[in-house]
Amino acid sequence: MAVFVATEATLFGTIFGTYFYLRFHTTNWPPRGLPEPALTAPLILTAVLVATSIPMQLASLAAQAGRAAATRALLALALVVQATYFGIQIHLFLDDLDKFSPSGSAYGSIYFTMLGAHHAHVAFGVLIVLFLVLRLGRGLTRYRTVGVQSAAFYWHFVNVLALCVAATQVYAAL
């Protein structure tokens, strides 16, 4: 999982790189006429998402200690928060699409691609946790313990990404 995260992190590295490359090739950022990113809702949501690293890590530790019920409960808690986050973010994403378009400017293109890539990784993470919650219904095995540990690591990575994405949004609003 660590190596997989390394490659996905690099993928986001290139996305952030592109973001700043385009930014420094443009005078006005966002371009005139386009709204600056909203900050309040996204920042609160990001904070909530990052907080799910706590139950994920606790679930990982519980799994390694062999406590199946605790693991399942912690994962379920994380899942609910992560899924809600995802739902709200999709709503905000669609809202943004009404305000400006990815095909109107490079700013729009990188904005929606960056957010889209992040949400895709969140969605995948939600599905992984859901899968684990279901599988743990049949008991905790060594294989599933490794699964929980890997999922926790993946989610820490996604949460760091969320912070980076939020940071670029803050940057654009400055």
Add this chain to the structure above:
Amino acid sequence: MTLDVRAPEHPRVERLEQVWEARPGLLGWLTTVDHKRIGLLYFFTTLAFFAAGGLEALLVRTQLARPNAHVLPPDVFNELFTTHGVTMIFLFVIPMTIGAFGNYLVPLMIGARDMAFPRMNALSYWLFLASGIFIYVGLFMGFGPDAGWFDYVPLALKHFSPGPNVDFYALGLILNGISSTIAAINFIVTIFKLRAPGMSLNRMPLFCFAMLAVSLALIFALPALTIDAVFLELSRKLSFQFFVPGHGGDPLLWQHLFWLFAHPEVYIIVLPAFGIATSIIPTFAKRRMIAFPLVALAELLVAFIGFGVWAHHMFATGLPTITLVFFAAATLMVVIPSTIQVFAWTLTVTAGRPEFRAPLLFIGGFIVFFVIGGLSGIMFAAIPFDQATTDTYFVVAHFHFIIFGAAVFPILGGMYYWFPKVTGRMYHEGLAKLSFWVSFVGTSLTFFPMHIVGLIGMPRRVYTYPSGLGFDSYNLIETIGAYVLAVGLVMVAANLLWSRFRGPFVGPDPFFGGTLEWTIPSPPPHYNFAVIPTVSSAYPNWDEQDRAVDARKLELGELTYESGHETPTSSVRDGALDEVAEMPSESPWPIVLALCAAVALTMVLLSHYAIAGIFVGLALLALAGWHTEEPEPVA
């Protein structure tokens, strides 16, 4: 069939045969997770793509043999040279060295029974096959990629390339990239965790160091290409503006991201070949590799420094001078680790008692071509020279000397070298040596004149040229050379094919190699090692005492792990025994998942996004199904 040179059937060996037996028939091959079978699948598939790419090259050369020729229409010419490049790089060289040689040999060289993630291994093969089919379907439908293998924008955008050609390119490369990423992850974990007890990192074969360097490079380089291709498809399909200056985009963004990937890619191409060379040389020079730790470090350094030189492909794009100077300096630096290796190889041969059998001949050819190609490469570090020769045949000469000379020649040498291990038979030595000389002459005739014709001004990627510019005779020689080279390659293929069925049987170690693959029978049994070997040096097959100890362990049942489908894992640095891993057997999920991914991308090509989404969903379900196959707990 093959001579059974295995030890008489010991009950533990019988049990291993039972546990590791392969599922029979076609279904067995479609669901295989055995690294040797997957290696063979890669081998034959990449050979087919090599032939296709070679045919494309011959057609290109035939068109260019005479001035003002019209052997092919110009748009077909564009498809041919583009697909030639894409095929040779993404569908031949990388999958051959990593997928075929790497997959087959790495577990054998480190004393393991399979790769760390056997099902992921199968997945990377099926994804690779899908990517190749995807691109070639495009070609056969008349929509082959046609904007050059680096597919620059704005040519690649919808306005100038309205047909689906570029979409086949971009989506095919995304699929190919996923395949290579997965393979790289597998190699890194295998090399770090599955080495035999006692094989500390400094005792690991240099071939494995090369695979490690390559895998790390792939992990960090592929995302740049993937995101570039994604940006391109978003631009083409949904009118995103990454590359359009009028809307805040920049065409150079494509080039930066592309070369951020593609420069490390050329080291990815050449590093496994270095690994093959460093395997063949000690065996035929009959001594250890000189400066082993320096060579290992040099392999890793080439990959690392290679990330810092990408803009030397962009010297003619109008970047600021300070930028150009930085990259020129970095380019000069990257030469250093390569040179260390060249000296180490050459000195090892001269300091040993070399036996110039066919594999070593091919490595000799490799060193000659690599030095020439490297010299022309350094010349490009001089910015004014680069700006004068960019997009001329001088560049074509340079990279073909490197790719053909420094990647393909070791592959050919490696094919001969490991042929006895894979088949249990010996190739015909006389024909092999002849095939070397014909290939050597053919390569030289084809690519050397390109230096000259490039310096006198012939641009690359031109469909034809007028007579009277001094290009004519050079192009004719190059085309003749290409046909000679083709003959040489056919001789190699014929030799191997004939010997597979009629060659004399040989034992497990006909060349007295130093690494672990030579300790097991030829062809290797499904479980590779009856006893996981204990290693105390970098050339374990030359340590007779250790091998005798292993033989006694079979009696005692130590390190045999025959109760289940098992292989041991070990610590990263020192190779100290860790826990036992239970390995999966045949599984349908890899091919199913690959199929779903391929169909999903095909739907994107056809702009049926909703259906693409459905297939992504199916792929995720396949991934879930995959993870319901759990190992039985180890007793």
